[in-house]
Amino acid sequence: MTLIHASDAAAPVRERLGVLDTLEAESIHVIREVVAEFERPAMLFSGGKDSVVMLHLAAKAFWPGRVPFPVLHVDTGHNFPEVLEFRDRTVERLGLRLIVGSVQEYIDRGELQERADGTRNPLQTTPLLDTIGAHRFDAVFGGGRRDEDKARAKERILSLRDEFGQWDPRNQRPELWNLYNGRHTVGQHVRAFPISNWTELDIWRYIAREGIELPSIYYAHSREVFRRDGMWRAVGEFSRPGPGEEVAVRTVRYRTVGDMSCTGAVLSGACTVDDVVREVAASTLTERGATRADDRISEAAMEDRKKDGYF
Amino acid sequence: MTTELLDRQRPAAGTLFRFATAGSVDDGKSTLVGRLLHDSKAILADQLESVARTSADRGFGGDQGGLDLALLTDGLRAEREQGITIDVAYRYFATDRRTFILADCPGHVQYTRNTVTGASTADAVVVLVDARKGVLEQTRRHLSVVALLRVPHVVVAVNKIDLVGYAEDVFARIEADVRRVAGELGLHDAVSIPVSALAGDNLVERSVHTPWYAGPTLLDLLETLPTTDDKPATAFRFPVQLVLRPQGALAPGLDVGAFRDYRAYAGQIVAGTVRVGDAVTVQTPGQVPRTTTVAGIDAAGRELDEASAPHSVSLRLVDEFDVARGDLIGAAGTLPAPSAELAASLCWLAPRPLRPGTKVLVKHGTATVRALVSAVVGRLDLDTFEAGPAAELELNDIGRASLRLAAPLPLEPYAVHRRTGAFLLIDPQDGSTLAAGMIRNGAEQ
Numbered sequence: 117m118t119l120i121h122a123s124d125a126a127a128p129v130r131e132r133l134g135v136l137d138t139l140e141a142e143s144i145h146v147i148r149e150v151v152a153e154f155e156r157p158a159m160l161f162s163g164g165k166d167s168v169v170m171l172h173l174a175a176k177a178f179w180p181g182r183v184p185f186p187v188l189h190v191d192t193g194h195n196f197p198e199v200l201e202f203r204d205r206t207v208e209r210l211g212l213r214l215i216v217g218s219v220q221e222y223i224d225r226g227e228l229q230e231r232a233d234g235t236r237n238p239l240q241t242t243p244l245l246d247t248i249g250a251h252r253f254d255a256v257f258g259g260g261r262r263d264e265d266k267a268r269a270k271e272r273i274l275s276l277r278d279e280f281g282q283w284d285p286r287n288q289r290p291e292l293w294n295l296y297n298g299r300h301t302v303g304q305h306v307r308a309f310p311i312s313n314w315t316e317l318d319i320w321r322y323i324a325r326e327g328i329e330l331p332s333i334y335y336a337h338s339r340e341v342f343r344r345d346g347m348w349r350a351v352g353e354f355s356r357p358g359p360g361e362e363v364a365v366r367t368v369r370y371r372t373v374g375d376m377s378c379t380g381a382v383l384s385g386a387c388t389v390d391d392v393v394r395e396v397a398a399s400t401l402t403e404r405g406a407t408r409a410d411d412r413i414s415e416a417a418m419e420d421r422k423k424d425g426y427f
Numbered sequence: 428m429t430t431e432l433l434d435r436q437r438p439a440a441g442t443l444f445r446f447a448t449a450g451s452v453d454d455g456k457s458t459l460v461g462r463l464l465h466d467s468k469a470i471l472a473d474q475l476e477s478v479a480r481t482s483a484d485r486g487f488g489g490d491q492g493g494l495d496l497a498l499l500t501d502g503l504r505a506e507r508e509q510g511i512t513i514d515v516a517y518r519y520f521a522t523d524r525r526t527f528i529l530a531d532c533p534g535h536v537q538y539t540r541n542t543v544t545g546a547s548t549a550d551a552v553v554v555l556v557d558a559r560k561g562v563l564e565q566t567r568r569h570l571s572v573v574a575l576l577r578v579p580h581v582v583v584a585v586n587k588i589d590l591v592g593y594a595e596d597v598f599a600r601i602e603a604d605v606r607r608v609a610g611e612l613g614l615h616d617a618v619s620i621p622v623s624a625l626a627g628d629n630l631v632e633r634s635v636h637t638p639w640y641a642g643p644t645l646l647d648l649l650e651t652l653p654t655t656d657d658k659p660a661t662a663f664r665f666p667v668q669l670v671l672r673p674q675g676a677l678a679p680g681l682d683v684g685a686f687r688d689y690r691a692y693a694g695q696i697v698a699g700t701v702r703v704g705d706a707v708t709v710q711t712p713g714q715v716p717r718t719t720t721v722a723g724i725d726a727a728g729r730e731l732d733e734a735s736a737p738h739s740v741s742l743r744l745v746d747e748f749d750v751a752r753g754d755l756i757g758a759a760g761t762l763p764a765p766s767a768e769l770a771a772s773l774c775w776l777a778p779r780p781l782r783p784g785t786k787v788l789v790k791h792g793t794a795t796v797r798a799l800v801s802a803v804v805g806r807l808d809l810d811t812f813e814a815g816p817a818a819e820l821e822l823n824d825i826g827r828a829s830l831r832l833a834a835p836l837p838l839e840p841y842a843v844h845r846r847t848g849a850f851l852l853i854d855p856q857d858g859s860t861l862a863a864g865m866i867r868n869g870a871e872q
């Protein structure tokens with residue numbers, strides 16, 4: 117008895133679909149699997165480019181049907197107005213239900229404390245988990261990509277969270293072939309990351325190819341900014357220059373959209389999606405390194421937040 | 428030390444190539460992966476800066492300094508603290524010819540679990556060997572997993588060739604060993620390459636230190652290996668994920684009248700090609716197969732004449748019979764007769780052992796059925812490749828078992844297709860994944 121088979125001699129080859137088609141097919145497969153196997157899925161939608169692409173993929177997955185789940189946004193209270201406007205318009209266009217968890221309300225009730233550095237991204241975890249619990253969502257789609265961060269590189273496409281919403285990176289299910297095991301017990305939920313295998317550049321190329329609309333702040337515009345921690349910060353209600361931080365008007369754009377209090381802009385003249393694709397391809401900094409103060413706090417910033425139940 | 432040959436900019440038209448790395452601790456896997464990422468410009472300035480800082484802090488490279496590229500693949504805090512890699516990590520890089528997804532599989536504890544995970548989707552596996560040590564037990568184990576999972580290509584990187592003075596005879600000896608061991612396993616196209624991950628020899632650029640080596644660099648090979656595990660002759664296979672019948676919940680803006688009777692089956696093509704007008708068979712678990720014709724292929728509003736794996740599409744069928752998730756659609760007359768007796772190779776991934784009588788769930792395609800383990804048929808000794816009798820399978824064991832399914836499924840041997848021949852065993856109680864399974868029904872014994 118032998119357990120091993122001889123592998124076939126090299127068969128004639130047919131090239132696969134292109135990169136974007138292959139990634140799209142994989143993501144649609146994952147989104148459909150989750151909808152088929154879970155009772156109460158929801159999708160995180162912030163209006164950021166990754167969640168916009170994810171929602172676009174969901175719309176394709178169920179065409180001609182409507183996207184069969186609500187979208188969820190944890191509003192830090194410090195979001196860019198352009199992005200919130202875009203969020204609401206998109207939800208309306210697709211006929212979806214939007215559920216908003218509000219960090220501000222937790223702060224107002226004294227259940228969360230404002231951090232010394234003013235950053236609110238880490239405060240999103242509690243409202244997120246409470247919203248998931250209150251609506252009894254058993255699967256939550258997130259737009260995390262493995263190329264974003266070291267901790268995300270180890271994330272599964274379907275990732276189990278315990279009763280406390282925590283991620284245990286040392287005890288993950290092996291993920292084999294394209295067979296996703298979404299079994300969970302009462303109280304547990306699953307985070308699903310359908311665009312795990314996309315890179316920032318793939319996202320932008322896909323946005324260009326599909327003609328997907330984004331919030332205007334992703335493209336070059338003129339803005340009052342000041343310099344902090346080596347990043348350009350917008351001057352706004354929630355982000356004011358401190359002593360010695362000089363305000364200047366610059367042409368900038370955002371590579372990620374998060375909380376105004378911790379997201380930096382990059383100097384850029386990229387006005388169109390093709391400009392952005394060129395700029396991202398030539399960039400020498402990662403998007404998080406260039407623009408996210410919350411990930412600079414420590415080497416393991418993302419890992420710690422993820423363990424606690426962050427996106 | 429940097430090579431400026433590659434550009435991060437890449438055409439959108441390339442293809443995706445998935446590969447996994449496997450090696451024992453200290454063979455230099457992290458350094459090799461770090462160097463591939465670095466030399467292909469996947470590493471950006473802020474990441475390099477952090478690596479440079481940590482390298483200097485730890486005194487890497489002595490007085491000459493340098494970059495400890497292994498740090499680039501450091502993941503979780505526990506991994507940094509203990510200096511080991513715990514779990515499979517996925518990395519991304521691209522050249523102007525291809526986009527790569529690399530499953531970086533740690534080689535020590537849980538090596539079977541990790542290597543099986545990485546290899547299950549891989550087009551190629553790169554196995555590392557330390558030139559000073561040659562082919563070890565671990566190498567044999569990695570190669571046997573690669574063979575069992577039928578990864579289309581295997582490359583053996585004979586690393587640290589600098590530490591044996593770039594000696595041709597050392598490489599030749601190892602290459603011959605690799606060929607013999609790989610041959611025993613049926614891996615007839617295994618390629619060996621002499622490399623130094625630390626110095627960069629023959630990874631991206633051809634080394635001046637190995638004039639005796641005429642073969643490709645590692646990256647050359649990865650860029651040119653055929654990208655498909657799908658034999659062109661493979662018959663069409665389409666596990667139904669869900670039924671799209673949007674009456675009442677139509678996407679805004681679509682004409683209600685035009686979609687009143689719309690009904691399609693959503694799924695990903697896992698093998699072959701389908702065309703409008705093709706005759707197809709629908710196999711519902713436990714039922715007599717039914718044959719009909721493909722009326723249309725939809726891709727989110729675009730009507731296609733044909734579609735191939737791995738496209739996600741929706742199929743409309745001419746006959747309106749009941750089709751549901753868990754059904755398999757295939758080219759007419761090509762589906763194997765459903766069977767409730769499953770003969771399989773298993774990679775056992777759970778801490779508690781597999782014994783006859785164990786109740787499990789079998790997840791095959793989009794179908795999940797209950798099953799009972801009727802017998803453990805044997806266990807593979809990974810050091811000798813001999814299969815011996817066994818009463819149970821333990822964590823990281825590879826063996827054979829037979830199972831009795833609650834509903835008959837169209838069981839196709841893994842040897843015929845990696846997607847339709849694969850399944851998971853799941854614990855019905857706690858939901859954990861117990862085993863990677865490969866169907867042997869119909870395979871030669």
Ligand SMILES: Nc1nc2c(ncn2[C@@H]2O[C@H](COP(=O)(O)OP(=O)(O)O)[C@@H](O)[C@H]2O)c(=O)[nH]1
Nearest residue numbers: 452453454455456457458497586587623624625
């Ligand atoms: N001389 C030499 N040393 C190497 C080479 N590749 C790796 N090393 C060293 O071998 C050690 C183990 O390498 P590492 O990449 O951490 O191994 P891993 O455990 O397989 O990830 C480190 O000290 C590396 O610097 C090589 O090609 N030549």
